[in-house]
Amino acid sequence: MADFLLEPLEFGFMQRGLLASVLVSVICGILGSFVVLKGLAFIGDALAHASFGGVALAFVLGINIYLGAFVFAIATALGIGAITQRGRVSSDTAIGVLFSGTFALGILIISRVDRYTTDLFGYLFGDVLSITATDLWTIAILGLVVLALVLVFYRQLLFVAFDPTVAAASGIATRRLEYLLLALLGVTIVTAIQAVGIVMVVALLVTPSATAYLLTRRFHHMILASVAVGALSALLGIYLSYYLDVASGAAIILVATALFFATLAVTGPVRKLSNAP
Template identity: 40%
Template structure:
């Protein structure tokens, strides 16, 4: 028990655990829709596209969350505008804006000679430095996410299966897509301080993928994904404490490992189920032996 209790006896580890669980829960709700809608590239682009705003806010002494939010909103608005007005596909639009925002961020960082440490924190996060004010911000973001996801559940479901049906039912698929993009933006911006812009996508995708192996109903998938994500946070923090590794990276890698293990166990269970079903079928309908003289 000391392996588990000793790390959590420290207040900074307890704050990291609480903050990480909030991030995992919020990411599970948004990540389930991201996986269903195939929006993984958008989540990654949002995470990287925040760099210019964060860099400018850091250089000006402003709250980095404010800079991240502004940069992510610019990215989101740009994707929506170009997709509606231009002739490019969503993936192409996101890719161009992603590269442009990332390049702009690197240029801003390169102009400052004292930015290396801050850039590392931006990219990989510092979950162990989370304060109670950060926990409060994450809690508010989680409440907003839950409320919006519940309010737009039917439009999201219709959008996921057939936008034309959603339009016929008056569910406004374009608005639903905009709101869903906003939820991805909120999750990325609120979570990056805990796990960094490069690693937030891991918690956004891996627990939802792991839960999708076992659940078919969307609410159940979200709940199981939140459990997987919270487990990844706990295990990642314990690994970080005992192995002296980076906490954010340990959490993200643990979530990926959980997804792989879940997929492996699901494949074994499916194979065993198929074998048992085949045996039952052969017992119920035995092959008749030919009559010999």
């Protein structure tokens, strides 16, 4: 058994991949709880796709791809907010327009630089085993920033998430906190794109937190459970990908999905019973 667990760790790329996926799952677990409860899955998916424009541009220009992804994700989040506030189109529509536009820009750019195409496709579908030490540091630092900001503003973020009108009425800077949440979502997505890929980031945000929602009754418990479920999915997923020789990002997501359905099957009737007056 010990051999079974230790064998993959003889390789540096496996160590880095494992560490990176667990880190990313922890960050996603924290933000995912807000995403699930506030219905931000679509905007999360949009920010992930939008960041691809930044990844491609940064790749061509030879700068840090996390920086490019971050700039595009944040600009898209602000753009969605600005277009929606004008009130001419719904936020759904604004999201749809912006994310396909920026994603298409990314595709356009990589279609001109075909010699890099395989590398760039790693960002689309995830390639956690090619993560470098520098990538790992970037993920760790961004994760610490997210964790610190959520801890500092935890009570205010919870108040605004639960009851924005009353929060605003009692003097909380609701608008600023909503933008902070979007910015944190952008950072979180950027950390996750290499681990699971742009196309699947939203699953890592939503699925473990949805499982946690079924299991818990208070918000901080939900965050902790979501972090645990995410980390477990990452661990199991990486080992599965090693022994079955399958794509790591997809393996992580499928483990998370299986855990969700198992939890749903086990807790479904119980939760309904406990809700009865």
